[in-house]
Amino acid sequence: MLHILAQSLAQTGTEAGEFLDGLKAIGAGLGYGLAAVGPGVGIGIVVGNAISAMARQPESAGMVRTTMFLGIAFTEALALIGFVVFILLLP
């Protein structure tokens, strides 16, 4: 399929460099989007469980909140690595 795409691009006079830049942009966008899926679900689980813990035992809210931020920080690191790859891949 890429071969056909390349042929049709060649007919319209698109340079190979531009074609590669376009592929890089698609890869960067897809990569960041996929990297955000897992951490999105993960942060949701962390925060949801922290909220139910706080609702059950409001007196432990301080400790739960600190641990929740830790959990978010560790989960978020994956999304941020995806974001770094996105910036590195930008044409």
Added chain:
Amino acid sequence: MNLEFPPVSHLFDWPTLWLDGTPLAVNKTVLIYLGATVVTMALFWTAGRRRDSLVPAGAQHVAESGVNFIESSVVMQTIGPEGRKFMPFLTTIFFFILFSNITEVIPLLQFPANSRMAVPITLALLVWGIYNVIGVKRQGLLGYLKNSLFPPGVPKALYVIVTPIELVSTFVVRPFSLAIRLWANMVAGHLLLVTFAILSATLWDSTYAGAAVPFAMLILMTGFEILVSVLQAFIFTILTAVYIGGSMHPAH
């Protein structure tokens, strides 16, 4: 209507202003860091100097509630009472990172200094050095390696998998994830604000009313970025405390 979005590197590279070509070259990022250092020092100097009023006000109030916050929600939650001797270090790190992040939303500056990698990675390597030295001091070299590479309570056969993972995550990945977390959050925030600012400016040029939506988003995002600046400073501090606490009290 032509939307001209500058390439990413143009948003983060600043021209050298002074001492060009030397290792001491000064640009906007360096000036913001110098400003953040001076503000942090001035805050605690003025707060510690005046002891004439019983009710704290102004700088003294900010400094005292900052110290109190670090003690109650960082040190006590992660290290315990023994961790009080790290209070000066943790409080300084918190306020320095906060002041160099918050320039992201201060008008006329509007650049988070921590969106350049140099200082975050330096701070992270400093933290890495500190927790390793503490671990070796408190548990001895062999004890520290044993406790961090062979966590107790794991079935013997699993050490084949666990030990390499622990080796990489404790001694290699930790400083980088600490630095990248701060840096990437600031880069993302700056890009977000720039995007909405450019959208507002472009739409204002063509249709006046159309700029209302991105401008409202810009204001909303500015508020969100204030939250992110404080949160990232807090997370860097608390992770530092967790790492120090982990090498002070090994898991039993």
